[in-house]
Amino acid sequence: MNMDPPPLSLSLLLLSCLLAHLGQGASTETQQRTRSPAEAAEPLGRSAYQPASLLEPSVSPSLDGLLRAFIENELQECDLVLIHDDSNEYEMQLTHLLALGNVRRLVRVDTKQDLQLAMGGESRCTAYLIFLGDHAHLLDLSQSQDEAWDYKGKYIVIGFSPEELEVLAASPKGRKTKHILGIVETSDEGVWALYGNVFYRERALLRVNSWRDGRFASPGELLLRDKTSDLRGAVLKVYRWEEASISCVLRKVATFAWEPNVFYTRDEGGLRRFGVDVDVVNVLGQVLNFSVAFVEPPRGELWGDERSNGSWSGMMGMLQTGQADLGAASIYVSVTRAAVVDFSAPYDSRLSCFMARTEPPLPRWQALAFPFHLWTWLALLMALALNAAFLYVIARGGSALGPEIGALGSAGSCLYYTFGMHCDAPQARTPLRPTTQLMVGMLWLYVTILTASYSTNLTAFIIVSRPPSSIETVEELRKSGLEVAGLGEFYRMALASAGDANLQGLTETYKGHRSVETILPKVLDGTSVFLQNSAYIEYVTASRFTQKGVAATRMMKECFAPYSIALAVQKHSPLKEDLDLVLGRLRDSGLIRQYFLQSLRSAAAAQDLGGSEKESEENGVIPLTLDHLQGIFLVACLGWGASATAFLGELLLG
Incomplete structure (x- = not known):
């Protein structure tokens, strides 16, 4: 057509x-x-x-x-x-x-x-x-x-x-x-x-x-x-599996033992890892559907430091070179590390603190003087002398009004009488005249309050050892000249970039180590302090250096630089957005804290933290030992010595 x-x-x-x-x-x-x-x-x-x-x-x-x-x-x-x-x-x-x-x-x-x-x-x-x-x-x-x-x-x-x-x-x-x-x-x-x-x-x-x-x-x-929200069971390169004709590869996580975030224990099944960071990684694997294979950095490298050629050692180096996909071991978020890795959303935070030796307690016999301050003791001695003198004046001045007991007849006997009252000793005879009786009655009230205060405090100081004065602040640490030990050079840079002059001054005594085991003996010797996060110090002190309730190490009161803790991933990792989403939900739900407490309970069950040795102290009354009461024997020895000296003097002069 x-x-x-x-x-x-x-x-x-x-x-x-x-x-x-x-x-x-x-x-x-x-x-x-x-x-x-x-x-x-x-x-x-x-x-x-x-x-x-x-x-x-x-x-x-x-x-x-x-x-x-x-x-x-x-x-x-x-x-x-x-x-x-x-x-x-x-x-x-x-x-x-x-x-x-x-x-x-x-x-x-x-x-x-x-x-x-x-x-x-x-x-x-x-x-x-x-x-x-x-x-x-x-x-x-x-x-x-x-x-x-x-x-x-x-x-x-x-x-x-x-x-x-x-x-x-x-x-x-x-x-x-x-x-x-x-x-x-x-x-x-x-x-x-x-x-x-x-x-x-x-x-x-x-x-x-x-x-x-x-x-x-x-x-x-x-x-x-x-x-990335479902990785379909990705597993290790060394172990392949197939699902619907799809072969999967690696989900490698770099980590190492770092209590209380990562624990290593051995049981019948071999090496077992647990801890808050391990729990977090395992939950991520369940949510994003990947299998976890843990790999470790070379011995002693831990998180790693930057080399002169710009490459990194340790965990950061493994992520930088693609040997691992995730890093998990109480990793601090820092600008320096962010140049070579990306960080997930933070899920925890830690203070940087100093682990120091607990100084040996003062001898127990000194507990006799601990209930009162030095100036209080001096005031009490002066009050003793004044009370004795006033009592002598009242007793002698009123002799025209009537007789008085012989114990108040001289200044020396009045001093002895007053001292006996301070020692809560019962008096065989009471004053005869109303004026003297009123004076002695007020002394009884005064002494009752005084002896009750002393006895109460004395009991506490006899039972609990009193530590000597020790370094507690950054300023005191800088003035002491003690070595500040840390793992690698991370904390040296942190101290150098601090705004506080005392923290900056610690870089002069800072020394980087490759292993904790070379640091802790120096801490116990009192020649060094260990700069590390607060949770690690608390855990190591409780698990390794506490016996019968007495800790050989302690954490200084003054800390600095709270750091966020996150997972580390390869630069530009496609997993970061999904990791951040899951970690945010874990953090907001309170599960991070729950994982932490659960890991501590697991660690306590896996190793003896000295609980059996402290049982008698935690469950009730503490029986006093000779160590507690050494002060009273010292007083007895002093009395024997003073009496023997006076006796010899009487013999020589008599």
């Missing part, structure tokens, strides 16, 4: 609409092609993109529909960055995409440096649609060690082969990028295969969907779905 050609006026109208559409595309590119500060500082010499005629055939008309459906379903809220080179293969798709309202930039790539400048995430959600005829620039950039990469961006790569996409997803940058989607044309006309990156699997790329006959083969599935 023949149809008449359209009227000339209608043809002109269609042509004018077509030209207007082309002009709109060019105008959109001009308006939305903005330059970042880096681009403004270093012009890249990009030529203006010239779209091809709409009458020219596209690579595949079905690709246009695929991109439109994908952007409409999953990228409506994202800023789009269109990246292309001088290849004319995808001009039609670029022309259509420029008409979208969320296109923010159009970048032409001539060199790898051009591509680096294009990878700057500028919003909460940035999607990079990459149309490159030369694939080498993107593959080279993904293998480099520089930071020019948006790890949170969504990368949609068109035209790469599955092998090239595998290389991209497995690259140092690709394996930490949350979303990489490859769109690959198949041998079937109009059919496109879609590949997405996955984490911690043997293969870094999986086929996730297909586009055929203008629709997705699995229309209900997101192409850029969450990959």
Whole structure:
């Protein structure tokens, strides 16, 4: 059936609409092609993109529909960055995409440096649609060690082969990028295969969907779905397993024994780890569905220090080089460490304190003097003399009024009489005259209060040993010149950056050690103090240096620098957001504290913390020993000595 050609006026109208559409595309590119500060500082010499005629055939008309459906379903809220080179293969798709309202930039790539400048995430959600005829620039950039990469961006790569996409997803940058989607044309006309990156699997790329006959083969599935909230049982590299034909790899956690956060014990089943940090990691594994394998840093390196060449030793070094995925062992969040690792949301905090030796208690015989201060003793001696003198004056001055007992007949006998009252000794005879009786009665009241106060305090000081004065403040520690010991150089930098002059002064006596076992003997000798977090000091003091309720070490009263404790992950780890979410819920629910208390109970059950030795002191009355009462024997010895001296004097003078 023949149809008449359209009227000339209608043809002109269609042509004018077509030209207007082309002009709109060019105008959109001009308006939305903005330059970042880096681009403004270093012009890249990009030529203006010239779209091809709409009458020219596209690579595949079905690709246009695929991109439109994908952007409409999953990228409506994202800023789009269109990246292309001088290849004319995808001009039609670029022309259509420029008409979208969320296109923010159009970048032409001539060199790898051009591509680096294009990878700057500028919003909460940035999607990079990459149309490159030369694939080498993107593959080279993904293998480099520089930071020019948006790890949170969504990368949609068109035209790469599955092998090239595998290389991209497995690259140092690709394996930490949350979303990489490859769109690959198949041998079937109009059919496109879609590949997405996955984490911690043997293969870094999986086929996730297909586009055929203008629709997705699995229309209900997101192409850029969450990959870290369920890691599908990722396990150790040395042990592989398969589930639905998917081989999984590593979830390695670097840790070491560091009580009370990480405990190591051995039982019939071998080595067992427990503690608050281990519990946290295990819960993360259950929630995010991964298996945990613990690995340890080299002996003595612990958290690690920065080397002269910029690399790190210890746990930080394992994360820096990819030997571990997580670090957990009471890790302090610090600016220095943040240069090589990322930290999760903090889930606990600790003060930095000083562990010092508990000085031996003063001898028990000195307890006789402890109930009263020195000036109180001097006042009591003066009161004794004044009371005796006043009693003598009253007794002798009233002799004209009547006789008085012989015990008050001289100054010496009045002093002896008054001293006996102070010792709560009963008097065989009482004064005869009312005036003297009134004076002695007031003395009885005075002495009753005095002796009750002394006896009460004396009992306490006899039972409880009195420690000598010791270093308790940072200022006293600095003036003492004692060595300040720490593990590695972390605390030296912390002291040097402190705002307090006394803390800064401790850097002069600070000494870094590789092992706790070289520090603790020096602490017990009193030649050093150990700078560490408060929970560790409290636990070690209770578990290793407390016998019969007496601790050989103590924590100084003055601490400094509260540090947040978090998990450490590799730089730009895709797990960080999900880890933060779970850790926040654990912290807010109070489970972190519960795990801590539970680990202490487990540790107490696994080892003897001296509870049986302290049982008699904790359960009731403490029987007094000779050590408690050595003071009374000292008084008896002094009495014997004084009596013997007086007796010899009488013999010589008599």
